[in-house]
Amino acid sequence: MKAEAPAGQIDRLKDLYDLHVLDTDPEDKFEDVVKLASQICGMPISLVSLVSDDRQWFKASVGMEAPETPIEQAICAHAILEDDFLEITDTRVDSRTHDNPLVTGPDNLRFYAGAVLRTSRGNPIGTLCVLDTKPNELTELQRETLRVLARQVMAQLELRRALREAEVLRREVDHRVKNSLQSVSAMTRMQARSVKSEEAREALDLTRRRIETVALLHQQLYSAQDGNHVAVDDFLPRVAQLLQNSVPDRISIDCKVDQVTLTAAHAAALGVIVNEFTANSVKHGFGEDQSGTISFDLHREAPDLAILTCQDTGTGLSDTKPATPGMGLRIIDASAHQLGGSSQIESTGEGLRVTIRIPLDPAADATISDQRVASRANG
Structure with missing residues (x-):
């Protein structure tokens, strides 16, 4: 029956x-x-x-x-x-x-x-x-x-x-945060155009770049299948492109990144490093009419270690400059420690170079790699 x-x-x-x-x-x-x-x-x-x-x-x-x-x-x-x-x-x-x-x-x-x-x-x-x-x-x-x-x-x-519902909520939060930050960035850009003080304009431009980097991070998180990790080989070149759009035309930014995965917090710290190094190079490394290159190279040294090299072709740190690093370099060092690594700052004959050792989680990297393969197969 x-x-x-x-x-x-x-x-x-x-x-x-x-x-x-x-x-x-x-x-x-x-x-x-x-x-x-x-x-x-x-x-x-x-x-x-x-x-x-x-x-x-x-x-x-x-x-x-x-x-x-x-x-x-x-x-x-x-x-x-x-x-x-x-x-x-x-x-x-x-x-x-x-x-x-x-x-x-x-x-x-x-x-x-x-x-x-x-x-x-x-x-x-x-x-x-x-x-x-x-x-x-x-x-x-x-x-x-x-x-x-x-x-x-x-x-x-x-x-x-419950996990699916939490993921939907997280994605919605990332989406809204990204949109809100983009609005703040637009307002900061307009404010920078209206101020007369060069120092204030530089401060607003730096603030805007930081905001745009965080907005980009939330965009990456919104798009990611794993909302806790970010594919740095996608994230960092996008940050570099944002920076390229905001620096003088005489300065070019190069970015090379191996396939690396970081947590959202570590990816944010990486974004801070790239932002601060660029701001420091533009302000102190190049003269008013001097052209040059700022480069970022993130390569995998071992399954559990990546090396980030930030370098410019500017003047470097001369003997006439203060012995202690400025605020930007101190922020870079603090961000390197947030990554669980260490930084080495040196002035070379070809400019300033900062080398940062970044511990990796191979298991998280394998998870993101599997998701990429599945995404391509479904696509």
Whole structure:
């Protein structure tokens, strides 16, 4: 006998689809649950069964080869009409199952017990169930074990939903922050054009570049599949392009970056370093009419180490300049420590050079690399 649709079927199905679990690949954490349920209950078959409008689909299974059955054959469709549990000791004599093809046919399912999978919104979406090919009966301990395991299944599914919702919220925050910072940057640019003091104009321009770098970082985070990490080989060249648009035409900015991944906080520190080095070079390294180049080279020295070299072709640090670094170079040194590394500042015969050692997390880099491959494959 086909089960009646539960009350609130539309909301129930919406809740089920919102979990994004139907037709997903097998996973060990769910397979382990059905194996444990089968062993504890002494049953040859155990399923994590999700009941849709036209079928029941098995997220995990032991002893059942078919990945799903039509809704007309779904004993779990009867179970979700119960408060939390359904046990049928002999399916051949129960009016709900006596004519079910899974009972009358070669599968010969004679016993069923299922704990209802109920979402945090109160909707029954399926069961964790065990089945046997002969009449049977569970002990109270076995019933309670099924209930506990069913709650663990739902805890996993609800956690995934919460993480997806948090990711959507994070992306929205990054998007709004980026837009807000771009508005502030535009206002700062207009303010810089109106001030008469050259010193004030320089300060506003530096502030604007910092704001634009942070806005770009949030844009990268908004676009990233992993919102905690940034692909620096995409981020840093974009920062360099922003800087190129704001420095005098006589100064060019070069940027070479290996495939490297950093956390959002470390990428922000890297942006500060590039901004401060550029501002320092433009202000102190080049004369009023002097042309030259500012270059940034980030290369992977080892799986867990990257080296950033910031260099200009300016005048460097002369003997007449203060022995202690200026504010910009002190900010660079502080940012290097924020990266967990160290900085070396030296004046060469060809200008100023800052070398920074940056520790890397190879595992995070591998995750971003896998996501890139998947993105290209899907694209």
